Amino acid sequence: MTTSTTSFPKVRIEEVASFVGQTVTLQGWLYNKRSSGKLHFLQLRDGSGIIQCVVFRGDVAEADFETAGHISQESSIAVTGTVKEDTRSALGFELSVQSITLLGEAKEYPITPKEHGVAFLMDHRHLWLRSSRQHAIIRIRAEIIRAIRDYFDQNGFTLVDAPIFTPNACEGTSNLFETDYFEDKAYLTQSGQLYMEAAAAAFGKAYCFGPTFRAEKSKTRRHLTEFWMVEPEVAFMDLAGDMDLAEDFVCFIVQRVLERRRPELAVLERDIAKLEAIQKPFPRITYDEAIAILNQNEMPVPWGEDFGGDEETVISNQFDRPVLIHRYPREIKAFYMKSDPENPKFALNVDMIAPEGYGEIIGGGQREDDLDTLLAGIQAHNLPMEAFEWYLDVRRYGSFPHAGFGLGVERTVAWLCGLHHVRETIPFPRLMDRLSP
RNA sequence: UCCUCAGUAGCUCAAUGGCAGAGCAUGCGGCUGUUAACCGCAGGGUUGUUGGUUCGAGUCCGACCUGGGGAGCCA
Structure with missing residues (x-):
């Protein structure tokens, strides 16, 4: 038998349905193999799907049959055959x-x-990504990210990238990673928000989307040291508008995942009904109402304190969809939050808590647009005034009401996938004590 | 930083203070429809490190290292 030079269409597994009856070549990796004497069943994986390839002794050259019987797991192979x-x-x-x-x-x-x-799987994260469960998670993550971009791109927003290196510890609240910057110090960004406020004055509606960094020694299922955040900011929008936007945005993402990533959700055995319930309107409660819920559930929190993970879970369990908690005490929020003119002890901020105990996925609110109030706030927080001169210029030259929020991508992925821990929601997670692979 | 649990074959785990074991993976063999296939055989160990108790330590005690879970902090 002479060597054939015939070549057949090279096809991805997700396309085989349109090649029934035809001879094609598939290229991929051996996911699993079962043998039964004169038959080998090869589970072939190519990144787009998994297909069973049946090797019958009578159909192939004896050498090929021997090869098929000895291929080890995850070896790369090319297989030519008929789609049935x-x-x-x-x-x-x-x-x-x-x-x-x-x-x-x-x-x-x-x-x-x-x-x-x-621990073993995390040490082999570069290989773990090949497994069907991790594959499904990362595909859903990719779809969520695409939905995020589509939503803002289709609704009049301009993408304005914020810098990763920043000159100062902006909000003065959380610990930042410090790095050497030509004999000076720079910090890895914890938020692009201040830059988006400047961008809102230039573009009306702006958003940034990129990695952010927190040097917190947080060891929980909800924390990474490097995570992705999308931050829209809109000129002439108030807190109510901000909540409308956050609600519409989250519904869009959930719908998109339900439309396009059903097979992946099935791999993860996600309860689809819980996601289908995510419809407007979301419940909106004040901080004071949230405190009342916690008191009713025998989890009292003193007025003026922020909620921890357990408190968030109790509140979110009251509802079958995300809950918006607005108007927290002014003192526990960042200096740039606008005070409620109705009652200055509250801030015009909002957090969105995901259902099923997935915690805060959105934090945002209306920004302080009065120059003097902002100056007082910076002084009260003992922040270096010179670092904020450019930020104050946004108020000096045509100040305007504006609001925005940040959505944490990994927590959103964990929620939609129904995962226990955010470390599986990002291809190569960075945690307090994990920097590799 | 604190609390808590764990560390034994490549992996997941057993082993009353008394001979170091199993399944998976790997290698060889068997089976014409397997679905984490199955059946048989084989190789594979400084029990995290270190000090102590004991006739004897994988097992008990101390310190350290690494990891899991949780808290705080934070999103």
């Missing part, structure tokens, strides 16, 4: 193999089909 519909396969299709080529052998792949511990 078959209800016995999870995908609904199979490949009847005619020839097979081993491209790159995998020796003793560490992640076996059995269970593993979190």
Whole structure:
């Protein structure tokens, strides 16, 4: 038999439905393998899906049959065969193999089909991403990010990237990562918000989307040291408008994931009904009402204190959709938050708490637009005035009411995927005590 | 930073203070429809480090290291 030079269409597994009856070549990695004497069942993975390739001894060259029987897990292979519909396969299709080529052998792949511990999997995060569960999570994350961009791009916002290096510890609230900057100090950004306020004056509606950094020694399921945040800011919008925007935005994201990522949600065994319940309007309660709920549930919090994870969970469990908590005590919020003119001891801020105990996914509010009030606030917080001169210029030259918020991508992904911990929501998580791979 | 739990084969875990074990993975063999396939055989160990108690320590005690869970801080 002479060597054939015939080549067949190279197809991705997600496309095989339109190649039924045709001979195609698939390229990918061996996910799993089962053998039964004169049959080898190869589960082939190519990033777009998994398909079962059936190698029958009578259909292939003896050397190819031997090869198929000895391919190790995660070796890369090219398989040529005929696409067939078959209800016995999870995908609904199979490949009847005619020839097979081993491209790159995998020796003793560490992640076996059995269970593993979190520490081991995190050490092998670069390989763990190949597994179906992690694959599903990252695809949903990608869809959420695309939805975020689509939402703002389609609603008149301009993308205005904020810097990663910042000259000072802006809000003075959280610990920042310090880095050497040509014999000077720079800090990794904790928020692009102040820059977005300047951008709102230039573009009316602006948003930034990028990584942010917090050097907090937080060891919880809701915290990363490096995470992604999207921050819209809108000129001439008040707190009520801000809440409308946040609500509409979150509904858009949830709908998009339900529309386009059903198979991935199924892999994760996510309760779809809980996501389908995410419809406008979201409940809106004040800080004082939230305190009352906590008192009713025997979890009293002294007035004037912020809520912890447990408190957020109790509040969110009262509702089947995200809850907006607005008007927190002025003292526990950042200096740039505008005070409520009706009652100055409250700030015009809002947090959105996700259902099912996933915690705060949005924080935002209306910004202080009065120059003198802002000057007093900076002094009261003992912040370096010279660092904020540019920020104060936004008030000096045509000040305007404006509001915005920041949405944490990883917490949103964890919520929509139904995950226990945010470390699985980002390809390569950075935690207090994990910097690799 | 604090509390708590754990560390034994590549991985997941067993082992009354008394011979170091199993499943998966790996290698070899068997099976024509397997679904974390199954069956048989084989190789694979400085029990995290260190000091102590004891005739004897994987097991008990101290310190340290690493990791999990939680708290605080934070989003």
